[in-house]
Amino acid sequence: MPINLKQLSEYLGLSQTTVSRALNNYPEVSEETRQRVKQAAAAHHYRPNARASALATGRARAIGHIIPVDSSDWFNPIFAEFIAGASATYSRHGYELLLRMARADEEAATYTEIAARKSVDGVIVHAPRINDPRIPLLRQLRLPFVIHGRDTADQGDYAWIDINNRRAFFRATKLLLDLGHVDIALINGGEAFTFAARRRSGYLDALQEAGITADKQLMFAGDLTEGNGYQAATALLQRSQRPSAFLVSSYMGALGVRRAIHNAGLTMGKDISVIIHDDDLAYFHNSGDVPQFTATRSSVKEAGTLAAEMLLAMIDQPTAAVPTRLLEANLILGASTGPWVRP
Amino acid sequence: MPINLKQLSEYLGLSQTTVSRALNNYPEVSEETRQRVKQAAAAHHYRPNARASALATGRARAIGHIIPVDSSDWFNPIFAEFIAGASATYSRHGYELLLRMARADEEAATYTEIAARKSVDGVIVHAPRINDPRIPLLRQLRLPFVIHGRDTADQGDYAWIDINNRRAFFRATKLLLDLGHVDIALINGGEAFTFAARRRSGYLDALQEAGITADKQLMFAGDLTEGNGYQAATALLQRSQRPSAFLVSSYMGALGVRRAIHNAGLTMGKDISVIIHDDDLAYFHNSGDVPQFTATRSSVKEAGTLAAEMLLAMIDQPTAAVPTRLLEANLILGASTGPWVRP
DNA sequence: ATAGCCAACCAAAGCGCTTTTAAAATGATG
DNA sequence: CATCATTTTAAAAGCGCTTTGGTTGGCTAT
Structure with a gap:
């Protein structure tokens, strides 16, 4: 049932090169051929093997979210909502979301590992702590990252999105x-x-x-x-x-x-x-x-969406200035406040 | 900084074959060589490129979780906790967790796509609905799956974990x-x-x-x-x-x-x-x-752990009978119940 | 008519691993 | 010491894609 590029190109009587280029919208393919290729690809439900194209391009097309598991007891619902926002952005751009939970003592090893294995093109850092060691680590690993929140200590430039x-x-x-x-x-x-x-x-x-x-x-x-x-x-x-x-x-x-x-x-x-x-x-x-x-x-869902967009932009344009984003919170009046009354 | 197999083997003066086999615990390598290789790998922080080994083995070493986004409003915390359980199991077995949110009308396309792209070796199905169409779909895609919950309709054999x-x-x-x-x-x-x-x-x-x-x-x-x-x-x-x-x-x-x-x-x-x-x-x-x-x-966290273990076992032994697991809930007495009183 | 150019296509290399197949080194046996 | 089995190592193919570096044939310009 699943078809690969070779089979598709044989079926079309074209080279793999041409088929690949047609599908990836390269200019050196005639419009007529491109249409023919795209139709055939759709008809046969062809999807490029993600692992193969990742290997060939050197881009994993995946973003990692490493959730600190120590704090997740009460943080889980917030992570979930943030990720719900981010996830939609990834799908829209053809990226996958890799999720991993790690205790504080596993954190460094986890980041190092996914960087070395080239599993992801970038990561979102959750729940930053004061003077967070993940910042220098990720710099050293040369892994693009966006922090949801900010460090309070001065750690130089890095990308973050936070509310005020x-x-x-x-x-x-x-x-x-x-x-x-x-x-x-x-x-x-x-x-x-x-x-x-x-x-x-x-x-x-x-x-x-x-x-x-x-x-x-x-x-x-x-x-x-x-x-x-x-x-x-x-x-x-x-x-x-x-x-x-x-x-x-x-x-x-x-x-x-x-x-x-x-x-x-x-x-x-x-x-x-x-x-x-x-x-x-x-x-x-x-x-x-x-x-x-x-x-x-x-x-927090919107923050997830924006964080994902920032990170994807950074990956696309590694030389651009690191983005930061400060969101203001609305002050919404509800039923739980009133003037002071003598006890 | 990151080193690959070729460089590592050159450094050791061995062939890539031997190094690969030493690291993957194949028997046809002398114990002495294996130790030498493992030490060098550790020293150089060598990690096999996940994409390359996935391509070579045909196994993605990743599990997909597709969260139905329509219900996630109130389901999110439960998903998060379930996944927290599953995630630990994956890490222990060297698997990744791929997360994706999908609306009901995108669901079929999402499953089809990750199957065609060979992004995962199996999936966990969340929040089953009565007469769930995902069951026949996943069968057709030949993608191993475990359902968290059960269908009520008779859809034949499939793997599930549920509470009673x-x-x-x-x-x-x-x-x-x-x-x-x-x-x-x-x-x-x-x-x-x-x-x-x-x-x-x-x-x-x-x-x-x-x-x-x-x-x-x-x-x-x-x-x-x-x-x-x-x-x-x-x-x-x-x-x-x-x-x-x-x-x-x-x-x-x-x-x-x-x-x-x-x-x-x-x-x-x-x-x-x-x-x-x-x-x-x-x-x-x-x-x-x-x-x-x-x-x-x-x-629900424990259910996540067990579901992950079941799925990994299915992937390892595709011919074994499909596992099912029914967990009994404890009835815990708390402060919110008492005998009936006349209103 | 020939050189030059461009559009359209293709063969083959390469990404970094695993695995098959083969060869070399070692040891045991008669 | 030749023979064969066993252990250890290596070369090379292949996974499915992208991309480099051509090749082809038709067209324009000289």
């Missing part, structure tokens, strides 16, 4: 301050991750600007699960001077915070205000006429 | 009946999917066995988002004869149900009982000393 986490959380904090809140808690992701570090910095800047001294006790950093959100919020709500507002770094974590608020006999949006960061994951659906949560929102 | 959805929901329903509940609602996934059809059938069987006539009004089927769970439960709780128990097909959906119960001023586990199906997704964490939800639990 600092600004988003600055604005969110400011909104809460404007509503009269003073004791604002931050339920953040693990601060080894750059996105979390940036969010905290936005939060701190807004507090400082308002002349408020940040209270370490009001800041939680860790995996953003429902359970962690619940526990962190429960503990905070039991304090003598409980916070009147929560800034939560993820929808999942916020569901736990919401549970804690209910359990404490309080009403979200009235007694306690909550702002979340919303990655716009389709299955979380923080939407409706009035969204459940006030949120800084930015589509 | 019928039994799980039969037992869950029976538990609620034993607790005195009669009006039991079912918040299910889209019933074009076989897992949902099987769960309903378990639910119906248990009701019938108890001599209870099922009420269509008490059954919801659709995407299992938090929002849908909330809406379905809210509507059901407003009925004159409201259900006293909910059977919910996913953790996400159950979070919405829980919200509806709270909003109605009721207490979950006291006024209303809830049993969920829990795919044991790490970031959902329905755990603790007493889990929040009573649940039928089965790890």
Whole structure:
């Protein structure tokens, strides 16, 4: 059933060269022949063997996504959505997506291996950490890459796409301050991750600007699960001077915070205000006429699409300047915020 | 930096044949030579070019996962977790994982293409639907496959791994009946999917066995988002004869149900009982000393691991009987169930 | 009429491996 | 010491494609 180039060219009475060139739109083939070849190829469902053409061209036509497995517990849905965006772009350009999960201690070996085996033409780096060792490694391997997020340390030029986490959380904090809140808690992701570090910095800047001294006790950093959100919020709500507002770094974590608020006999949006960061994951659906949560929102799927496009462009034009892209998050007003009320 | 077989063999003063055989553990190489070769290969970070060896052997050493994109809205986290399990198995066996998202109308073309391009040695079929057309297609393409789930229609022999959805929901329903509940609602996934059809059938069987006539009004089927769970439960709780128990097909959906119960001023586990199906997704964490939800639990990650192992075995021994695997779900008692109480 | 040119095509090399086939070196046997 | 079996190494073919470097024949220009 599957037919190869040789058979196709014999069937057409042409050389493999001509058939290959006709299919790849090279100019030195007459239009008439090209049509004849393309029709025959379609009729016989001919598809060039991906391995053979990769070997011949030296291009794998594949992009690698190496998912750090340590963090994937709570990161998985975000990776999935990001990849959903990227995947469509790859298909459109005839690229494949190679997925691999790796623990932190396997990471270097994994990147080295896929580079040496020439399995991919480039990679997307997920969940960057502060002073991320993957950046120098990938440079050394000469493997084009785009980082989803940024390093905070100065590692020179590299391609990245990120949302303006600092600004988003600055604005969110400011909104809460404007509503009269003073004791604002931050339920953040693990601060080894750059996105979390940036969010905290936005939060701190807004507090400082308002002349408020940040209270370490009001800041939680860790995996953003429902359970962690619940526990962190429960503990905070039991304090003598409980916070009147929560800034939560993820929808999942916020569901736990919401549970804690209910359990404490309080009403979200009235007694306690909550702002979340919303990655716009389709299955979380923080939407409706009035969204459940006030949120800084930015589509991670769209980020995936853009990252893929950036990387493919880099592969096509290796000499061009490395692209970077900063996406602003929208601040969406929902039902979970309201003015400060005396406890 | 990257070195190839030819260079390595020249460096060692051996032929490419001998080096290749030494590395691939063929017997016709002296142990001494093999050690020398392996050390040199390690020292020079030699890795065989994946494309070249794939071309030479005719085996891609890659497995395809084609994710149906229509359902991925709420399915994504489950896919991600399943793949996390499968991925580790692939790495261990030196296989790659090729990921692709495809709409239903692109599905056939996608499978046909990756088969024709010889990009993969086999595929995992996700989210089977009733009378799934992918089964005959993959047979025709002679592409080994394992289905995560089963078709309900009789399509002859094929490899699958599934949890016993019928039994799980039969037992869950029976538990609620034993607790005195009669009006039991079912918040299910889209019933074009076989897992949902099987769960309903378990639910119906248990009701019938108890001599209870099922009420269509008490059954919801659709995407299992938090929002849908909330809406379905809210509507059901407003009925004159409201259900006293909910059977919910996913953790996400159950979070919405829980919200509806709270909003109605009721207490979950006291006024209303809830049993969920829990795919044991790490970031959902329905755990603790007493889990929040009573649940039928089965790890989807483990299913991914097993599915991958089954598929690799099929590829290694194409003549062996097609493997199937039925996993039983545990019924875990949590805090969300209690005896029926007069409303 | 002949040189020169161009459009259209083709043969063959090469990508980096694996594997078949063959040859050389070694050892055992009578 | 010749003979044969066995171990070790090598040459070369081939996987299916792309691409280099021609070749051909028809056409224009001199």
